[in-house]
Amino acid sequence: MEDDIINTIFANTEDGRMYLSNFRNKEEKNQQSAIAAVNDILEDVRKNGDEALVKYTNKFDSKKVGRDNILVTDREIENAYEMTDNEFIEALKTAAQNIIFFHEKQKRNSWMVTKDNGIMLGQQVRPLEKVGIYVPGGTAAYPSSVLMNALPAKVAGVKDITMVTPPLEDGTINPKILVAADLAGVDKIYKVGGAQAVGALAFGTETICKVDKIVGPGNIYVAMAKKSVYGFVDIDMIAGPSEILIIADETANPSYLAADLMSQAEHDVLASAVLAVTSEKLAAEVKRELLKQIKYLKRKDIIIQSLKNRGAIFIVDSIEKGVDLANEIAPEHLELCIEDPFPVLGKIKNAGSVFMGKFSPEPLGDYMAGPNHVLPTSGTARFFSPLSVDDFIKKFSFTYYSQKSLLEVGDKIVKLAEAEGLTAHANSINVRMK
Amino acid sequence: MEDDIINTIFANTEDGRMYLSNFRNKEEKNQQSAIAAVNDILEDVRKNGDEALVKYTNKFDSKKVGRDNILVTDREIENAYEMTDNEFIEALKTAAQNIIFFHEKQKRNSWMVTKDNGIMLGQQVRPLEKVGIYVPGGTAAYPSSVLMNALPAKVAGVKDITMVTPPLEDGTINPKILVAADLAGVDKIYKVGGAQAVGALAFGTETICKVDKIVGPGNIYVAMAKKSVYGFVDIDMIAGPSEILIIADETANPSYLAADLMSQAEHDVLASAVLAVTSEKLAAEVKRELLKQIKYLKRKDIIIQSLKNRGAIFIVDSIEKGVDLANEIAPEHLELCIEDPFPVLGKIKNAGSVFMGKFSPEPLGDYMAGPNHVLPTSGTARFFSPLSVDDFIKKFSFTYYSQKSLLEVGDKIVKLAEAEGLTAHANSINVRMK
Known part of the structure; x- marks a missing residue:
């Protein structure tokens, strides 16, 4: 059947997590075997x-x-x-x-x-x-x-x-x-x-x-x-295959949604494009649009393989369920193709980059808008951040105490140092308190 | 001879770097062998x-x-x-x-x-x-x-x-x-x-x-x-043994310097305590103070081993040479035991935490002052920073464009996407420009 290009899943959050974690775990196994191969090369370069x-x-x-x-x-x-x-x-x-x-x-x-x-x-x-x-x-x-x-x-x-x-x-x-x-x-x-x-x-x-x-x-x-x-x-970070989650309500344009799913899918057969939509009717329209638009795309074969193996359309009860899904899977890219995206922003906990509304598609961010397109993948948005100026600076702290201000806390420092058995630390304070 | 407890080196920056890199390289080799041992344990915990x-x-x-x-x-x-x-x-x-x-x-x-x-x-x-x-x-x-x-x-x-x-x-x-x-x-x-x-x-x-x-x-x-x-x-970071570099001029108190070197050395036989001082006379006094103070310290044996193997007193021509040494070796802790430390702060490029003047010894920072004592070691202050609130946050970016603002840059996005061979990216813009 034609619309086999992507699966439709009637899903709650847990299903979404399971669906994605299946191929995320595969990534981890590939990593283990690659490590041995690269270590030999690294050692050779280091020596020679x-x-x-x-x-x-x-x-x-x-x-x-x-x-x-x-x-x-x-x-x-x-x-x-x-x-x-x-x-x-x-x-x-x-x-x-x-x-x-x-x-x-x-x-x-x-x-x-x-x-x-x-x-x-x-x-x-x-x-x-x-x-x-x-x-x-x-x-x-x-x-x-x-x-x-x-x-x-x-x-x-x-x-x-x-x-x-x-x-x-x-x-x-x-x-x-x-x-x-x-x-x-x-x-x-x-x-x-x-x-x-x-x-x-x-x-x-x-x-x-x-x-x-x-x-x-x-x-x-x-x-x-x-x-x-x-x-x-x-x-900077450990990068994996690229991903998008699109949350859409009834007001979304199926043609835009299909185009955005495929723009993610064309990156790689391992890329993952997922739509969470509140309308079954819209889901069906998106499937038709996929088939219509794909004909003209160069990387058709990659797109089909990516959508079939790692893409999905989730039918969700509400936008909130879509947001739960996003927070659960921590997608690299998150499009909010919904009527009013701003009230939802504060509910997003885990994502790499968020695209607000119908006219902010992910390729806008890939090329032009300004925020970085080097983003945390494979759920690492739970703890990694987009590449930023912070990645290219380092910080150090400095401390100045006068003799008087040191004397005020000297006894407490000595107490703590001695409690840890570090008498040379205590001594460093004591010599200054004489 | 008694004062063999620490070496005196008449040094320029390059000597300092070589001296320290000798034992830093040893760390790296220990790491390689530990990795294999821990991977088995990790895999076991993951499975069982x-x-x-x-x-x-x-x-x-x-x-x-x-x-x-x-x-x-x-x-x-x-x-x-x-x-x-x-x-x-x-x-x-x-x-x-x-x-x-x-x-x-x-x-x-x-x-x-x-x-x-x-x-x-x-x-x-x-x-x-x-x-x-x-x-x-x-x-x-x-x-x-x-x-x-x-x-x-x-x-x-x-x-x-x-x-x-x-x-x-x-x-x-x-x-x-x-x-x-x-x-x-x-x-x-x-x-x-x-x-x-x-x-x-x-x-x-x-x-x-x-x-x-x-x-x-x-x-x-x-x-x-x-x-x-x-x-x-x-x-957070890969931590190695603890280190201090103290830069001192003629105004420094040898008793304080000796105490601070030992407070670092007591951590670990692998810890490194280095003094860069502009006065040979002061260096000799520091050595005498070491022997005087060490008698009363609990972790005497660790201190002796640490100072002998990984400690040093460098005689430098000027404070600037000391600063060069600091920037070269990127010490975890840097004490500026000099008359006027503030004009020097701007010259420090690589350090974990800087202690300004005579009455800001490192144990003050370890226990009391407020800046974090979890610091980059073994020269990693070139690129790592002290543990901070930044370590416990993540960031994501967001982008909102209206239809009109997207249309203004649409052609350029399409141009860039096509130049990269990503026609599905171009398509995501084109469907919105119809």
Whole structure:
């Protein structure tokens, strides 16, 4: 039957959670096996530097990249601009302006607070010094993601941004990626990808400098390599396949809903597009629209596989039930295609990015609106946040006490230190109280 | 010779870095071997829940803990208060007030911004729902750390705080730990530690609820278990041995400097206490003070081993050279025992917590001042930050566009989506532009 492209489920929240947790658990198992593979590569890069880097690049990506041409030259960037049409560059510039506008609002000041007895306490905010950005190659080469990763770092004040991305077989990089990197102010671009690129950024090689933090999406090998080096450097998050949950009421337009489900599904056969709708009639209309619109879409096969295996239409009793579902599954993207989305915002606990109303579809956020499109996936919005300026700063605290203010609390400090058996801690206070 | 207790090194920054990186690299190797051991335990807890939890608790900690008494009862907490002296409780309350005062300043508002054409963008801030706190047992059982981990979560608005801590051999918990947990508002306390406790918090068992984030220090097995579950839940950071760097000029008091070095060294034979001082004469006096004061300290043997193997006095040409050293090694604790510390603050790039002047010794920060004492170690202050309210919140963004404002940028979105080969993304905009 034609409408088998997506399942309809009459569902309460628990069903939704079970449905999604089925394939989320599969992800976790794939992760375990990838970890072993990447650890060998990481160790090799750590020990053998550039030699290992070039070896894996030749093996996995291109035989035309060696130590002497692994760094992208100014000339290559100039060529990339020549190969790229102006309308695209203009659109990218508008996007960049909007991204900068939004992320500027995230900037935080250092602060301090004084007390009447002269005590001064504070928190100093500093940009990270060196950041590495991973950009996938091949079919998943997204110039928009270059902006989304590099611009928040720029806004935060990071002075040294290194980008790594796997070369095409002919040893070149997609020119649109190079243009986006140049517009975003990336300092150095290396033609290297996979776990080997993550290793180079984490440990440094003769050519590539060790960074403080590695951000950016990648396949499961890249994700597991990032997890493996976490602690030696910081990372943004562990990214999984992309997801959307759309909550719709009777006022929603079935054509929009179908289009939005498919825009999510086209990312990946593992992507998950779920609609929670209060109307059975609308659900049926959405199914018809899916079949109508899909004919014209390039990535039809991916969409069908994604919708069949990981998509669903849930019929829910009320918008509240849809919200419960959202809070339960913590979707990466959440569209509120309902008449009045604002009163619902305060009820959302777990989501990566929320799109309010009929005319705020997810691709608006992917490309143009300004909020970051690097978002927590697979339910991690319960605890992870969208990539932001916060990811590119670090904080430290400071404490100033005068002799008098120290004396006022000295006995209590000594009491606590002694209770923990730390007499040298107590001594450090006692020598000052003589 | 007596003064062999610590080495004096005439050093520039590079020497300092090399000196410290020697034992930092050792840490990394220990980590690799611990990972394999903890993964088996984690997998067992994940599969077998409470049964595995009790099995490992009986094996490693106490034979007196089973499923029926793994949760600490109200009665046990009442008893703990009775066993604890009032002065200690009062000191703990003062500390709690100061910690709350400082962390209240870290709270952040949700925000939104509108544009003239009606666009609305924003960032919503939400507390995490469930947090797990790991508290070490045995000799490293620190009530002060209970406050430092639990209170920022409370201030952030976390409603469900679970604490895990390994029982003593007789099946009890240190009463001071229980009192601190109760004062800090911890909701549930379980008598379980090690990798098995981390597994229970990450995956949930019949008794213990899965949490969103696990924080708190522990030994290398706990640290590696946290790393292993990172991504399934969030974690605070990977903690290593404790460190201090003291920068001192001629005005510093050698007795204070010696006391502060030893207060760091007493934590652990792996702890590192380093003094960078501009005066050779003062360095010699510090050495004499070390020998004088150490006699009265309980943890003398640990201090000697720590200072000999991982301590150092660097003679530097100037305070600036000391600052360079700090920025290079990114110490967990940084004391500025210099005449005028404030002009130096702006030059500090990498540190966990900075202590300003003679009367702000590190133990003041460990127990009383208010800033968090859970700090990035082993050079990770380059990219990690002190534990803070930020660790217990998550953010999501939201986007509202009207039809008109979407139409204004629709063509550009379509252009970018098509450039990335994502025609279903373009379609989601196109259906709204008809």
